[in-house]
Each structure stands twice: as C-alpha cells, then as structure tokens.
Amino acid sequence: MADVAAPDHRPQLRPPQGRLFFGGDYNPEQWDPAVWREDVRLMQEAGVTIVSLGIFSWGLIETSEGVYDWEWLDEVVGLLHEAGIAIDLATPTAAPPSWLLTAHPEILVLDPEHHSQRPGGRLGWCPSSPVFREYAMRITAAVSERYANHPAVVMWHVSNELGGGNARCYCDVSAVRFREWLTERYGTLDVLNSAWGTGFWGHRFGSFEEVFPPRCPRDVAIPGLFLDYERFSSDELLAHYLAEKAVIRRSSDAPVTTNFMVGLGPHVVDYAAWSAHVDVVANDHYTLVRDPQRAQELAFAGDRMRGLTRDREPWLLMEHSTGAPSWQERNRAKDPGEILRNSLAHVARGSDGAMFFQWRASTAGTEQFHSAMLPHAGTDTRVWREIVELGQSLTSIAEVGGSSVAPAQVALLVDDESGWALEQGLKPHRALRYGFEPRRWHQLFWERQILVDVLPADADLAGYDLIVVPTLYVTDEARAARIAAAAEAGATVLVTYLSGIVDATSRVLAGGYPGAFRDLLGVRTEEFRPLQREEIVHLSDGSEVAEWSEDTVLGDAEVVLGYADGPGAGRPAVTRRRAGDGHAWYVSARLAQESASSIVDTLVDELQLRREIVAPAGVEAVRRRTGDASVLFLLNHTSEDVDVEATGRELITARDLTGTLRLPAGGWAVVREVARP
Ligand code: GAL
Numbered sequence: 208m209a210d211v212a213a214p215d216h217r218p219q220l221r222p223p224q225g226r227l228f229f230g231g232d233y234n235p236e237q238w239d240p241a242v243w244r245e246d247v248r249l250m251q252e253a254g255v256t257i258v259s260l261g262i263f264s265w266g267l268i269e270t271s272e273g274v275y276d277w278e279w280l281d282e283v284v285g286l287l288h289e290a291g292i293a294i295d296l297a298t299p300t301a302a303p304p305s306w307l308l309t310a311h312p313e314i315l316v317l318d319p320e321h322h323s324q325r326p327g328g329r330l331g332w333c334p335s336s337p338v339f340r341e342y343a344m345r346i347t348a349a350v351s352e353r354y355a356n357h358p359a360v361v362m363w364h365v366s367n368e369l370g371g372g373n374a375r376c377y378c379d380v381s382a383v384r385f386r387e388w389l390t391e392r393y394g395t396l397d398v399l400n401s402a403w404g405t406g407f408w409g410h411r412f413g414s415f416e417e418v419f420p421p422r423c424p425r426d427v428a429i430p431g432l433f434l435d436y437e438r439f440s441s442d443e444l445l446a447h448y449l450a451e452k453a454v455i456r457r458s459s460d461a462p463v464t465t466n467f468m469v470g471l472g473p474h475v476v477d478y479a480a481w482s483a484h485v486d487v488v489a490n491d492h493y494t495l496v497r498d499p500q501r502a503q504e505l506a507f508a509g510d511r512m513r514g515l516t517r518d519r520e521p522w523l524l525m526e527h528s529t530g531a532p533s534w535q536e537r538n539r540a541k542d543p544g545e546i547l548r549n550s551l552a553h554v555a556r557g558s559d560g561a562m563f564f565q566w567r568a569s570t571a572g573t574e575q576f577h578s579a580m581l582p583h584a585g586t587d588t589r590v591w592r593e594i595v596e597l598g599q600s601l602t603s604i605a606e607v608g609g610s611s612v613a614p615a616q617v618a619l620l621v622d623d624e625s626g627w628a629l630e631q632g633l634k635p636h637r638a639l640r641y642g643f644e645p646r647r648w649h650q651l652f653w654e655r656q657i658l659v660d661v662l663p664a665d666a667d668l669a670g671y672d673l674i675v676v677p678t679l680y681v682t683d684e685a686r687a688a689r690i691a692a693a694a695e696a697g698a699t700v701l702v703t704y705l706s707g708i709v710d711a712t713s714r715v716l717a718g719g720y721p722g723a724f725r726d727l728l729g730v731r732t733e734e735f736r737p738l739q740r741e742e743i744v745h746l747s748d749g750s751e752v753a754e755w756s757e758d759t760v761l762g763d764a765e766v767v768l769g770y771a772d773g774p775g776a777g778r779p780a781v782t783r784r785r786a787g788d789g790h791a792w793y794v795s796a797r798l799a800q801e802s803a804s805s806i807v808d809t810l811v812d813e814l815q816l817r818r819e820i821v822a823p824a825g826v827e828a829v830r831r832r833t834g835d836a837s838v839l840f841l842l843n844h845t846s847e848d849v850d851v852e853a854t855g856r857e858l859i860t861a862r863d864l865t866g867t868l869r870l871p872a873g874g875w876a877v878v879r880e881v882a883r884p
Contacts, residue, residue, distance in 0.1 A: 213483030218462040220362050220487045220523070220559075222608035223256045223293055227601045228523060228560025230292070231580055233258035235283045236267045237569055243283055246567060247290045249581060253591075254598025255292055258566060259525065260284070261350070262297040262367050263329065266304030269346055277353060288359035295464075295525075296360045298350055298451050300343045301367035302329040307342055314339035317378040319422040328573075330372030334443040335384040340450065347454045355458035364525075365451045365465040368491060369444045374475035375436070377420045381443070386415045388439045402712040403431035430632050430713035434681075437627040441476040449484060462486035466525040469508050469515070471642035473626025479663030482515040491526035491564070492553070496539045500650065502844040505549060506827060507649050509556030511621065511661035519611050519660070521559040524550075529563055529590050530578030540578070544873045546593045547600060548842050551875050555829040555840030557612045560601065604858045604877045607838050613830040615658040616816050618671040620690075621645050622664040625680040628713050629705065636737035636755060644677035644703050647800070651807040654824035657816050668693040672814045676724075679706040681713070687723035694727060695787030699814060701806075702728060703794045704755055720757070721793075728793040729764030729784035732757040736775060744773030746780050750802035756780070757795040764793065768802070781806065822851050826870065830880075839878045843870040855880040 222228060230250070235243050250258070261268070261280060270276050287294055303314065314336045315323040324331040332339045354360050393399040396412060405411045410429060412418050421428035421436050428436075452463045464487040467478050482488055490512050494501040512522045529546050531538035541549075550561035568579035580594045626641035645661070652659045660671075664686055668674055674693055679686075679702070687707060694700045707723030709715055716722025719731035736756045738744065743751045747769045758775050764784035770776050782793045794806070810816065819828035825845035830837045838858070843849055853868040856879045868876055 217486045217517075218460055220462045222559050222605070225602075226254075226256045226605050227554070227608050228257050228562060229598055229601045230255040230257040230566070231259070231563035232262055232526065232565040233260050234263065234565060234567075234569070235260075236264045236279070237572065238567070240279075240282065242567075243286055246581075247286050247292070249586065250292055250566070251290055253580065253595050254602055255566075256560070257293040257295055257361070257562070258287065259295040259297060259364050259562070260287070261299055262364065263299060263302040264297075265299035265302055265346055266306075268299060268350070269304060271306050272310070275349060284354065284357060284359060288357070292359070293361045294357075294359045295362040295364045296350070296354055297364040298343075298347045298366055298455070300346065300365075300451065303332055303339070303342070311338050311342075313380075316373045316376040319377045319420075321377065321422075324372075328372055330366075330368070332373055333376040333378055333381060334369075334373060334440075334447045335376065335378075335381045337380070340447065343447070344450060344454050347451045348457070351455040352458045355455075355461075360459075360461060362461055362487065363452075363455050363459065363463040365448050365455075365463060368466055368468050369448055370441075370475035371468065373444070375440045377422050382420050384443065385420055385436065385439050386418055388442065389418060389435065390415060392435070402714075403429050404712075404714055405429065425631055426633060428632065430628065430709075433631050434624065434628050434713045438477070438624070441480065444476055445481055445484065448481070452484070464489045464523075464525075466491045467512075467515075469511050471504065471507065471646055472621060473623045473630065473641055477623045478515055479623065479665070482663075483517075488512060488515045488522040489525040490522065490558075492524060493526075493528055493532055494549070496535050496537060502549075502552065502825070502827065502842075503650050503653050504646070505552050506556060506653050507646055507661060509553050509558065510619075510649070510659050513557040513612060514660050514662040514666065516557070519557070519614070521557050521609060521611070524553040524558040524561050526562060526564040527553070528578050529580055529582075529594065531576075532578065533574055533576040538576075542873065543589060544593070546590070547597050548844070548873065548875050550597055551600070551840060551877065552827060552842055554601075554604070554607065555612075555827070555831070555842070557831070559608050561597065600859045603861070604838070606833055606858075606879070607831045610831045610833040610838070613658065613832050613837065614670070615660040616672040616814070617652055617657060617659045617675065618666070618668060618673070619645060619649055619659050619661050619675040619677065620664045620666070620679055621661055622679055622681060625664070625678065628709060629678065629680040635735045639705070639755065641678060641680075644797075647803060648675045648677055648701075648807075651804055653827070655807070655811065656819045656822060656826065656828040657811065658819065658829060665689070668698065669696075671698055672816065673810055674698050674700045676700060676702040676706050678703055680708050681711060682707040682709075682723035683711045684723070687727070690724070691727040691786065691791075694789040694791050697788035699790045699792065699810065700727070700786070701792040701794065701810070704757060704796065719760075724791075724793070725762075727784075727786055727791045728782065729762040729791070730759050730779065730782050730793050730795075731762060732759045732795060734758045744775065745771040746796070746798075746802060747771050748802060748805070750799040752780070752796040752798065755797040759793075759795045764791075767792070767806075770796075820851050820853075822849055823847075826851065837880045839880055841868070841870055841876045841878065843872060843874050846872045848872055848874075853878045853880075
C-alpha cells in the first residue's frame with residue numbers, strides 16, 4: 208500500500224548516439240589508479256558505452272561519519288567522461304560502511320527469531336529503520352549534489368537489488384511501522400479482525416499493539432497477516448527507494464532507476480507495484496544451472512520486463528554474466544557464443560542494450576571468482592574476444608534502440624502476491640510452486656515462436672486475442688471482472704486450477720472453486736483432489752495427469768477433455784464456454800505437456816496466432832519495430848543447424864538475405880526486413 212501516485216512524467220534514458228547500452232558494473236575502488244587507465248582504454252577497445260559506478264562504495268566515499276573523500280571518484284568520473292563513456296551513478300546505500308554498522312547495530316535486519324545478521328555482507332539494513340534512513344539520505348544527497356550536473360552522469364542507480372539481503376525484517380521498529388501500515392489499510396480493528404478471519408483459533412486482536420510481524424513458523428501464520436506482511440515489506444523497501452529518488456530529484460532531472468531481480472517469481476518485492484516509480488525498468492538476470500530450459504526462462508524474464516514497462520517501451524538489462532557466477536553450487540561457464548546469444552535474446556525482447564556484473568573480475572572479496580567482462584586471465588581469452596564481438600554487434604544493430612517489440616496477441620498474467628499466498632501455509636498440495644504453470648504455458652508459445660506479453664495481473668488487457676491466467680490464486684472482484692470483460696469483448700481467456708481461490712485478504716471465495724471465475728468459466732469445483740506421489744489419472748485424450756485434479760461440475764460450459772479414470776472418472780477436466788464475444792477455458796488439472804501442447808495448437812489455429820517464423824522448438828524469433836522497418840532477431844538455442852525464412856539485411860554480418868538463411872547450431876542473426884510481415 209505504498210499509496211504513492213505514479214509520476215506522470217518520466218525522464219527517458221536515450222541510447223547514446225548511434226549505440227546501444229553496453230557495459231557493466233564498474234568497481235574501480237577495488238583497484239589502484241594505474242588500473243583505472245587500463246580499464247578505460249580496454250572499455251574503449253570493447254566499445255563500452257555505459258558503466259554503473261559506485262554501487263558499493265559508501266565506505267570509501269564517507270570514510271567516517273561526515274568525512275568525505277571525493278578525490279578518487281572525481282578522478283574516475285573524469286576519466287570515463289574523457290573517454291566518452293556514460294555513467295549510471297549509484298547511490299551507495301546497498302553496503303553500509305563499517306563505522307555505521309559499528310555505531311548503529313540497531314539498523315540491522317532481525318530474522319523471525321530476532322537474530323541479527325552479522326555485519327560483513329550487504330543490504331543487511333532494515334528498511335523501516337529511521338536511523339538508517341537518515342544516514343542513507345545524507346550520503347544520497349552528498350553524491351547526487353556533487354555529480355548532478357556532470358555531463359557523463361546520464362542515470363541514477365538507486366542502491367542495488369533492494370530486498371536482495373533485506374527482504375523482510377522482524378524487528379520492533381518494523382512491528383510499529385507494520386501497525387501504522389495496517390491502520391492506514393484497514394482503518395479500524397474490527398475491519399482488520401474481520402479481514403483476517405481472526406475468529407479462527409480465537410486469534411481476535413483487542414488492539415493494534417497485539418499485532419506482530421509473523422514471527423511464528425510461516426506455516427501457521429494467519430494467511431491474511433502473512434500476505435499483508437509481504438505487502439508491507441515490499442512497500443517499506445519501495446518507500447526507501449522513493450525517499451532516495453526524492454533526494455536525487457532535488458538536484459537532478461536525469462532518469463532514476465533501481466535494478467530488479469525478475470525471473471520466474473514470486474519475487475521478494477512486488478515489481479508490478481514498483482515499476483511505475485522507476486524511470487527506466489531495469490533487470491539483473493542470471494540463468495540457473497539446475498534449469499534445463501535456461502533459454503526459455505530468459506525469454507520469460509524478458510517478456511515479463513517488457514510487461515512492466517508502461518507502454519511496452521524499451522527496458523534495460525542492467526546485469527547478467529559473461530560466464531559462471533559464484534553463488535550457485537557448481538557454477539557453470541557459458542558455452543562459446545552464449546554471451547552473444549543471451550545478450551541478443553534480451554535485446555530482442557526489448558532491452559536497449561546488455562550490461563554485465565561486472566567489468567573487471569575481482570581478485571579479492573566475496574565475489575572473487577565471479578566471471579566478468581575482463582576475466583582474471585586478461586584479454587587473451589575467449590570471454591574477452593566475445594565481449595569485443597558483442598560490442599561490435601550491438602553497434603551494428605543500434606538502429607533498434609528506442610524501438611518497441613512488435614505487439615503480442617497473447618498476454619499471460621503473473622502476480623507476486625498470488626505466489627506469496629499460494630506458497631505460504633497449509634495447502635491442499637504443498638509441493639506445488641507458483642512459477643510452474645506460468646512458465647509452462649509461456650514455454651509452449653516460446654517453442655512456437657509466438658510472442659507473449661507477461662503482464663501484471665491488473666494490466667490493461669485491451670487488444671489481446673488470448674489471455675492466459677495460470678494459478679492466479681489471489682483474485683478480488685475487480686480483477687476477476689476485468690478478465691471477464693476482456694472475454695466478453697472477444698478475447699479467449701484460459702484459466703488454470705488454483706486461480707481465483709482467495710480474495711485480497713487471503714480468504715477463500717466460497718460457493719465452489721474457482722470462486723472468482725466460476726461464472727465466467729461456467730463450472731464449479733466441489734472438491735480439490737490432489738494426486739498422491741506416483742498417482743496418475745488419465746484424461747479422455749489418453750494423456751496422464753499427475754499432482755493435481757479436481758471434482759468439477761459442469762455448468763453452462765462444454766467439455767473439452769474429461770477424466771477417463773480415477774475417482775473423478777466422467778467429470779470434466781478441461782472445459783470451454785462461450786462468454787460474450789469471446790471464450791473462457793478452464794483447465795482443472797495439471798496437464799501433461801502433450802495435452803497442454805495440443806490445447807495450445809487448437810488456440811493457435813482458432814485465434815490465428817502469429818508465429819514470427821516457422822521453425823523447430825528452441826529457435827527463437829522476435830521482431831522489434833523501428834520507424835519504417837522491422838528487425839527480426841533469430842536465435843538458435845538448439846544443437847542443430849536450421850534453415851529459416853529471412854529476407855533483408857543481416858545487420859551483424861552486413862549481408863543481404865533473399866529467402867532462406869542457414870542458422871548454425873547455437874547461432875544468431877538480426878535481420879532488417881525489407882517488407883514488414
Ligand atoms: C547481483 C548483484 C551484483 C552481483 C551479482 C553476482 O545480484 O546485483 O552485485 O553480486 O549478483 O551474480
């Protein structure tokens with residue numbers, strides 16, 4: 208409930224003259240001045256256009272309370288400027304200095320058992336701490352006032368990955384703030400008691416002072432209280448961001464951003480609520496070794512980033528890696544070509560560039576084994592050569608800067624609150640993860656080269672032919688009405704199980720599941736029937752269902768697939784109903800991939816969903832629309848060469864294509880098309 212109006216005017220970050228954003232976190236404070244000169248020379252060699260500077264340098268700028276050392280930073284800013292490299296200047300609040308932690312240990316986050324994190328990491332501060340806020344605003348003011356008018360500073364980078372090390376704090380100061388937040392949200396105690404259903408276990412609160420952050424095990428927390436604490440924590444971090452932004456605005460009109468950590472979700476904060484407050488939507492994206500579908504997950508994150516922008520305008524990939532990070536169990540180096548392919552995949556989906564953590568690999572400190580643009584082994588390395596090649600490639604395709612991705616016909620709704628609520632507490636099936644269904648439906652379209660806008664659940668749905676609503680667990684009346692209205696107006700809506708189950712207070716919508724969507728779908732589920740380990744039931748198409756099924760009763764919908772065996776034999780599993788000018792499908796089971804895939808084929812045919820190209824799964828194709836042309840990004844994530852249709856100018860190799868292009872295994876192409884398809 209950070210009830211702060213989104214600003215109408217947002218300063219735009221314009222791509223540097225004729226270039227895209229290319230660079231990374233630059234941490235010169237880890238090196239002596241001789242290295243800075245080499246850094247700048249090599250940045251020029253690689254074609255770096257921007258660096259994020261000063262992110263973790265508070266302790267080196269404010270060396271003790273109120274004592275500032277600007278000399279080194281002035282010099283680095285000057286060197287970068289002389290070299291024509293733009294600066295995304297950070298407020299250094301992600302890493303409080305040792306003197307501050309020593310003087311004010313009360314700023315540290317407390318876990319539910321009231322243990323504090325020991326100083327030594329970063330972001331260990333409590334977002335509700337007035338003491339921390341005061342110090343943070345002081346350093347923010349000092350940095351922003353000093354560099355506001357510097358011509359190299361084109362953007363402000365507030366802190367770093369807010370929530371990354373301080374997502375939830377359970378200290379007494381947070382408890383007081385939480386009560387204030389609740390008072391603002393609910394007004395009176397009666398409303399609060401009723402919203403949370405505190406009659407259960409006689410939990411009724413007699414005063415706001417009796418309400419505490421959920422320090423009990425998360426399983427037994429009151430669901431409404433738990434969900435509100437997640438919201439509150441997101442809002443407190445957002446309030447911190449907004450406070451820093453307001454300080455910066457006193458001296459600078461440049462765009463202000465902070466780096467999100469968007470992946471499959473649920474995320475530590477509610478980025479749908481945050482995105483209105485950043486001038487540039489920026490993301491840090493790292494692939495996970497354990498994920499067998501890394502390329503598709505990357506596309507999902509890119510589509511979600513685009514969905515967080517106001518009008519599908521460009522966003523910015525603020526960090527990814529050139530190779531192995533160091534925070535996974537066995538960190539995976541990238542395959543040859545993967546740096547370029549992944550970078551282009553982000554650009555294809557709307558990023559106006561590709562940036563990395565970090566410029567030069569650290570030799571000391573926590574992340575001393577993290578990959579970088581300039582590796583420990585120096586410039587005679589594959590990574591460095593690929594970085595130089597990436598810099599050249601981004602220059603060759605710079606005409607896409609500022610352009611939008613071609614409009615999508617498919618929207619897929621995601622919601623961090625639904626993820627928080629679904630994954631907390633006692634549930635019919637506690638191993639189900641929120642991210643599964645959003646991702647699997649996205650993947651089916653990704654495999655068919657069909658673009659999907661991954662949107663916040665309350666986004667404007669006008670113009671979409673298909674709206675996929677996977678496990679949208681929290682759904683209030685307004686949200687359900689908006690989705691139903693889209694169907695009435697002609698869209699096809701596909702809703703999966705565990706959608707529309709609870710309202711915004713986490714209270715079950717009674718009368719049969721899925722409460723909020725029952726009328727739209729024309730079905731009523733009497734009972735959930737989670738499947739036990741190894742238990743399989745079959746559907747009428749012969750496919751298997753594991754994990755989740757329901758006892759659903761047909762209303763005015765028609766059956767697409769029914770349960771063929773098991774206790775629910777004869778009952779509907781997948782249904783469809785005419786709704787105004789559109790249709791509403793219900794998927795009550797966790798379908799096997801082939802069954803979901805054939806539903807997608809039906810929808811693709813019926814709704815004539817546009818495939819950007821026709822190619823095997825794993826070949827990615829996305830178009831960005833520039834003024835008078837379209838630019839087709841082709842990425843072959845498979846291990847086979849493929850022939851694809853493409854006509855126009857291949858921008859990276861400067862070749863004209865007339866018809867067919869051989870895309871090697873792992874290869875890519877960016878084609879300015881002669882005629883718009
Ligand atoms: C990011 C973070 C960077 C660095 C990186 C390592 O989440 O913003 O500072 O730690 O991870 O992968």
